[in-house]
Amino acid sequence: MASRAHGPRGNSYGTRWPSSYVIKRVVGSEGHGYSVRKSRHVEGKPNSTRTASLSSPNGDYGSPNIEVPHQRIECINLCIPPVRSRLRELHLPLLLSESMSTHIPTIADSKCILVTGATSGIGRAMALGLKDLPGKPQVIATGRRQGRLDELAGKGLEAIELDVQKSPQELKGDLNAIVARYPDLDTIILNAGVQHQFDFTEPASIDFIKIVEELNINYTSVVATIVALMPHFHRLAAQGRDCFFIGISSGLSMVPAAWVPNYSASKAAIHSFLMALRAQLVDSRIHVVEIMPPLVESELHDPYGTTEALSKSWMPLEEFTKLTIEGLLKGDDDVPVGMSAGVFQKFEAGKSQMAVHLMKNHKAGKSY
Numbered sequence: 472m473a474s475r476a477h478g479p480r481g482n483s484y485g486t487r488w489p490s491s492y493v494i495k496r497v498v499g500s501e502g503h504g505y506s507v508r509k510s511r512h513v514e515g516k517p518n519s520t521r522t523a524s525l526s527s528p529n530g531d532y533g534s535p536n537i538e539v540p541h542q543r544i545e546c547i548n549l550c551i552p553p554v555r556s557r558l559r560e561l562h563l564p565l566l567l568s569e570s571m572s573t574h575i576p577t578i579a580d581s582k583c584i585l586v587t588g589a590t591s592g593i594g595r596a597m598a599l600g601l602k603d604l605p606g607k608p609q610v611i612a613t614g615r616r617q618g619r620l621d622e623l624a625g626k627g628l629e630a631i632e633l634d635v636q637k638s639p640q641e642l643k644g645d646l647n648a649i650v651a652r653y654p655d656l657d658t659i660i661l662n663a664g665v666q667h668q669f670d671f672t673e674p675a676s677i678d679f680i681k682i683v684e685e686l687n688i689n690y691t692s693v694v695a696t697i698v699a700l701m702p703h704f705h706r707l708a709a710q711g712r713d714c715f716f717i718g719i720s721s722g723l724s725m726v727p728a729a730w731v732p733n734y735s736a737s738k739a740a741i742h743s744f745l746m747a748l749r750a751q752l753v754d755s756r757i758h759v760v761e762i763m764p765p766l767v768e769s770e771l772h773d774p775y776g777t778t779e780a781l782s783k784s785w786m787p788l789e790e791f792t793k794l795t796i797e798g799l800l801k802g803d804d805d806v807p808v809g810m811s812a813g814v815f816q817k818f819e820a821g822k823s824q825m826a827v828h829l830m831k832n833h834k835a836g837k838s839y
C-alpha cells in the first residue's frame with residue numbers, strides 16, 4: 472500500500488531530499504524495470520547514495536501518495552515516463568544517468584516507422600526528419616496523393632498509397648500487406664487528419680457526411696489501425712522488441728475551438744483513447760505516445776482561405792518538427808508542443824497516471 476506523500480522538504484527518515492536521482496534500467500529474469508538511486512550531497516562529506524524506488528510495490532504511480540522505501544526494489548515491467556512525471560510533480564530534481572546499462576525505449580530504437588498522412592504538413596516533415604535519426608530507420612510515408620508520394624520516394628522514403636477512410640476490414644488488409652512487406656515495422660505515427668468548420672447556430676448548414684468523415688479519419692480509423700497492427704506488435708514485443716503507437720491529437724483535445732467543434736471532439740476522443748490504451752499496455756513493451764501540436768504551419772486550414780491570417784500565429788513547421796522529435800527522443804509519453812504544453816500542464820498533468828491507477832484497481836477488483 473502506498474504511504475503518505477513526502478514533499479520536497481523531507482522524507483520519512485528525517486533527512487533532506489537528495490539533490491539528485493539516477494534512474495537505471497534493470498533487466499532481471501522476470502522482466503525489465505527501473506531502479507532509482509538517490510544521491511545525497513552533504514557539504515564537506517562525500518556523496519552518500521542509496522538505491523530506492525519511487526513506486527509502491529505493485530508499481531502504482533497513479534496514487535496521489537508515493538512511497539519511498541529505503542531498500543532497493545526493482546520495478547518490474549514499469550515504464551519510465553510515469554516515474555519521471557511523478558518526480559516532476561513533486562518538484563524533485565532528476566538526473567538521468569549517462570552511464571545507464573540500458574537505455575529508455577524511444578523512437579531512437581525504431582527500425583521501421585510508418586507515418587500516415589505523410590503527403591503534407593506535419594506528417595511529411597516528421598517522416599523526413601525521422602529518416603535522419605542516428606539509427607537510420609526505414610520510414611514509410613503513406614497518404615492518398617500519388618504525386619506527392621512519388622516525390623517522397625525520391626527523397627529516400629518508402630512510399631505507399633494508403634487511404635485510412637476505408638472499412639476496418641479493408642484497412643486491415645492494406646496494413647497486413649504492409650507488415651508482410653516490412654516485417655520490422657515497429658512504430659506507427661497516426662497522423663492523417665482533416666478539419667472542418669461547423670456553425671451549429673445554422674443547423675441547415677451542418678453536413679453530416681463531413682461530420683462522420685472527420686470523426687472517422689481523426690478517430691475511428693486510428694482505432695482500426697491500432698487494432699489491425701496490434702497482433703504484429705505483440706509478436707515483436709514477445710521477441711523483446713519495443714513498439715510504438717504514436718498518436719497526434721491537438722491542443723484542441725484539451726480545450727475545444729468552437730468554430731471546429733467536431734474536430735475538437737474527435738481530438739478529445741483520441742486523447743482519451745490513447746490514455747486508456749497506454750493504461751492497458753503499461754506492463755508491455757508496446758508504448759503509447761501522444762503528440763499534442765499547437766497551431767502549426769500546414770495545409771490543414773487551407774480550404775477556409777485562412778492561411779494568411781493563421782500564418783501570423785502558427786508555429787513554423789521546421790520548429791515544430793524539431794521540438795517534437797526532441798520530445799520523442801526524451802521518451803516521454805506525452806509530447807505537448809508550444810502552447811499545448813501550457814494547456815497540458817494546467818489541465819492534464821497526472822491524468823494518464825491516474826488512468827493507469829484506475830486500470831490496476833479495476834484488474835484487482837478494487838473500487839476506484
Ligand SMILES: NC(=O)c1ccc[n+]([C@@H]2O[C@H](COP(=O)([O-])OP(=O)(O)OC[C@H]3O[C@@H](n4cnc5c(N)ncnc54)[C@H](OP(=O)(O)O)[C@@H]3O)[C@@H](O)[C@H]2O)c1
Nearest residue numbers: 588590591592593614615616635664721766767769770771
Ligand atoms: N497544423 C495544425 O495546426 C495542427 C494542430 C494540431 C493537430 N494537428 C494534427 O496534425 C495532423 C497532421 O495535420 P497537418 O496539420 O499536417 O495537416 P495537412 O497538411 O492537411 O496534412 C494532413 C494529411 O492527412 C492526410 N489525409 C487526409 N485524409 C486522409 C485519408 N482519408 N487517408 C489518408 N491520409 C489522409 C493527407 O494526405 P492525402 O490528402 O494525400 O491523403 C495529409 O497528408 C492531423 O491529425 C491534425 O489534426 C495539426
